[in-house]
Amino acid sequence: MTKRKPVRTAAAVPVAAEREQRPPIEAIRAAAFQQFAERGYPVVTVRDIMKACGLTQGALYNHFKSKDELLHDIIASTQGELERICQQAVAGAGDDPRAKLAAFVRVYVMRHCRLRVEALVANREIGWLDAARVADIRRSRRAIRDVVVAILRQGVESGLFDPPLTGGRQDLKAIAMALLDQWTHVSMWYGPGGQIAEEEMSRLYADMALRAVGARP
């Protein structure tokens, strides 16, 4: 076989009602999100994206400099928003590190359930960006991880958390990474058709996190 095999059958048919309501640049962003999430950046062609919003290939370049810039645009906006709401959730949760952690998990997991598609793209497709752009995204991720580390540290210092030891000492960074992996990848298997609602999902994850770090009741 010499023809390139489509990973899934085809691009979605453009929905006329959707096409005409919002400005084309928004339609492009939405279509790109959908397609990148479903089939992955490298195999989604510019032609696919534009067909999905009822335009032709060339029109992309009236709005974005390149396919690369389009990807960075949608990832960066998602990531920036995530960082913002995480910090906001912690700031508005009082002083108790248990409440802070619970608030963080609630917001983080809820978002990764509700905006499954966006989360999926932002977490899976960074690698295709060039070095400068990828560094930008990774900085934001580190910032989010450090928020978790700060909560853990406060919990340990106040005696409210008693996390497991690693080689005789506490490695809060590793624990934060392990927890974040867990929360992030809900977006890989959670489906709106699933049995569990988003609220219950985020409560389950918050429960597990508080137990994992040995929070006092």
Add this chain to the structure above:
Amino acid sequence: MTKRKPVRTAAAVPVAAEREQRPPIEAIRAAAFQQFAERGYPVVTVRDIMKACGLTQGALYNHFKSKDELLHDIIASTQGELERICQQAVAGAGDDPRAKLAAFVRVYVMRHCRLRVEALVANREIGWLDAARVADIRRSRRAIRDVVVAILRQGVESGLFDPPLTGGRQDLKAIAMALLDQWTHVSMWYGPGGQIAEEEMSRLYADMALRAVGARP
């Protein structure tokens, strides 16, 4: 720019000593693992893989029917081996569900640290396989998940585990998924250059898991 931008600079230079010691089919497998892990299946070309082991494009088809089959071959062997050692670890851990869970986590995390590259490819690149092949892999994953679910169920029924509730009842499948996500994705950020040894890593994760499911001490 009309030239396709390489995601990372180039294929590795073939190491002569490595090339001549093992049969070519093994060299191809190894090179494919490395390249798929570093740059991703769709952007790694057949020419890249073969150049990395000192051959030319056409020689691939003396050993594999297609690029697809090559990917499935290396993923399936990794996945099969994982399923095997997981079941073996549980079988050899006695009757206590706490010991079973600990043994499972130890083997699973250790493998994902030690064979980072293989785990990365097996977990990230399945989507490129055709439907029949991907179903095969997913079956194996479900089997592994069900091993975890069975351990949890035994723990609950014997009163040794007290996992968090979800909407009033226990959703052991969701808990198993959450834990497996955590263990699987060590391979995404654990580096041999890291401060933590593999053994301590797997102990940390086992600790967190036992706490998360509310294991009695």
Add this chain to the structure above:
DNA sequence: ACTGCCCCTGAACGGTCGTTCATTTGGCAG
């Protein structure tokens, strides 16, 4: 020395890719 077989080579094929660009379109200010 010859045959048959396995493996490799490298040109070639049909296709798709991201991007460019001359041209056309369509809506609105004057």
Add this chain to the structure above:
DNA sequence: CTGCCAAATGAACGACCGTTCAGGGGCAGT
């Protein structure tokens, strides 16, 4: 009704893709 310009078109370009295939050693068995 006219002129204008941002936005869309679709053919074209050069590059590279996975795969095929005719040809060419090298080596085992006879």
